[in-house]
Structures are given as structure tokens and as C-alpha cells.
Amino acid sequence: MAHINPAALVALEDSLSISGLSPSMTKSLTFAHNRLGSKELETNNYEAAIFHFSNALKLSDGDTLSQYNLLLAEGHSLYKRGNKNRLWDAIQKYNKAAQLKPRLGEAHYYIGLSYHKIGDTDFDLIIESYEKALRLSLNPDIMQKTKEQLSLALEREKRLKDFWK
Structure with missing residues (x-):
């Protein structure tokens, strides 16, 4: 689901979190947030990208791809100002x-x-x-x-x- 429809998986995140996230579900949600954040970056929607990359980092705090993309999105937002x-x-x-x-x-x-x-x-x-x-x-x-x-x-x-x- 994370690959096919990341938005649908992210929409279920709160419900899935209630019973606790398995390592594979955490990985899937991290992937979904990164995917959605990347799409937002492509359309210059930096605040939405920051939201998704931040959520990916909450799930997997050591994910360097999420950290990298978050820093780029934050930089773009600051540059835009x-x-x-x-x-x-x-x-x-x-x-x-x-x-x-x-x-x-x-x-x-x-x-x-x-x-x-x-x-x-x-x-x-x-x-x-x-x-x-x-x-x-x-x-x-x-x-x-x-x-x-x-x-x-x-x-x-x-x-x-x-x-x-």
C-alpha cells in the first residue's frame, strides 16, 4: 500500500498506531511519508513537504533520507521568504x-x-x-x-x- 497509495496509508496512520506499529508497518509509513514529502517538494509546497518528512523522522529518527529531504525543504522554505x-x-x-x-x-x-x-x-x-x-x-x-x-x-x-x- 505504501508504494501504490501512500496517501491512503498515511490517512490510516492514527488508527494503525492505536494498537502499536510493527517494524514493517513503521517502515511502510516512513516510506509513504517520504514519498508524499517528495511529491510536495516537486510542486514547491514546502510546508507540506516539511510536515511529511518530519512525520517520517518521528517514525524512524535515524532515516538519513528523511533528514536530508527535511533539511532541503526547510532550506527552500527559508529561501522562498x-x-x-x-x-x-x-x-x-x-x-x-x-x-x-x-x-x-x-x-x-x-x-x-x-x-x-x-x-x-x-x-x-x-x-x-x-x-x-x-x-x-x-x-x-x-x-x-x-x-x-x-x-x-x-x-x-x-x-x-x-x-x-
């Missing part, structure tokens, strides 16, 4: 996510976006974040976006340097 303090908080969330999954580059891509949004003239941090993301594992969509952002950052840096010559 956009003020400088929230952006620094987002960078902290993304850094924690990067530490949890050091082979994945996605968090570094978002760190680069956050640095750019804070101020687009700190090219060293922006470029370093994108380059690190590209050295790590990325899905094709994020890889393409990272390459585009890196190219734009390098172009802006060159224009600024040329301007001050």
Missing part, C-alpha cells in the same frame, strides 16, 4: 543536508543560489558552490540548471572585472 537573515538560515540548512549526503550535489546548487540572492557580487562563494555541485552526483535537471547558473555567474564576474579595468 528571501530576506537576508532567512537566506543565511537556508544556507545553514543546505550545508547540513550536504553533510548528510556528501556525494550529492543538489544542496551545493541551492547554496549557490542562496549566495547569489544575498548579493550577486560575491562570485567566489557562488562559483565555488556551483562547481562543487557539478563535481558531485546530480540529477540531469539540476545538473543543467547548475551549469547555466555557473555560466551566468562567470559571465557576470567577467563583466564586473572588465568594468573596473
